[in-house]
Amino acid sequence: MKLEELINKHYNQLNANDFHIWNYISNNKHECQKMAIDQLAYKCNVSRTTILRFAQKISLKGYSELKLYLKLENEEKKISTNETEMVCETYLRVIKNIKDKDCTELFKKIDSARNIFIYGVGMVQSSIKKELKRIFMTAGKILYDLSGYKESEISLSMANSDDLFIIISVSGENDFIIDFASKLKVRNIPILSITKMKENTLAQMSDYNLYISSVTFLDTLKDVSYDSVTSYFILVEILFFKYIEYLKEKGE
DSSP: OOHHHHHHHTGGGOOHHHHHHHHHHHHOHHHHHTOOHHHHHHHHTSOHHHHHHHHHHTTOSSHHHHHHHHHHHHHHTOOOSOHHHHHHHHHHHHHHHHHHSOOHHHHHHHHHOSOEEEEOOSHHHHHHHHHHHHHHHTTTOOEEEEOSHHHHHHHHHHOOTTSEEEEEOSSSOOHHHHHHHHHHHHTTOOEEEEEESSOOHHHHHOSEEEEEOOOEESOOTTSOOEEOOHHHHHHHHHHHHHHHHHHHHHHO
16 A cells, blocks of 8 residues: 555544654655654654654554555666656556555445446546446446536435445545545545545545556647556456455355
């Protein structure tokens, strides 16, 4: 699990000092990897105990484990500037993250959900929704595609805590989606978010989180930026096969 995931997961347990520490760390990951706890405490103008408590609040055993996470993440970012290698590295990260992720609680909810709704705005999100619907239908799961603001509002009036909403957002910061997620939370309706691997509001509000890594090329042959989106489909397919394995184990 990445540090961004841990921050999203334990967001509600963090205070102003914790966010101040995280802001410094996230902007200076390479420097922090080499710092002793007293040095980081000095940089953040807090006590070493506050640094230790921050690490523990995000489920780490202590400062040494925090530095280990930084070391591993910094090493992952040392990738080639060659476009083909960059894309392949990105796919490998997505594969490893979803392969190693414990999805048991999510699968229990998918298995028991009365209705499963999918919401997302944009061409990429629309394609991912179609793939989710197609692939999970083969496992006997019908997913309801919400394609507009009006449909999402109607579904909200029909849904309850026995349902599951899958919300796809690249940034996790779309104003309408955040407002929609807030309404779901008020009604105690579970949310699965699919976003980029970074600290974001939607992930922090969600009960279950899935993340993708992506790469943007700003200088293509036609001087047009290009976003690699295949990671989403890799994530969805591996998630599906993990779900099938879960069902088989459950049947046994």
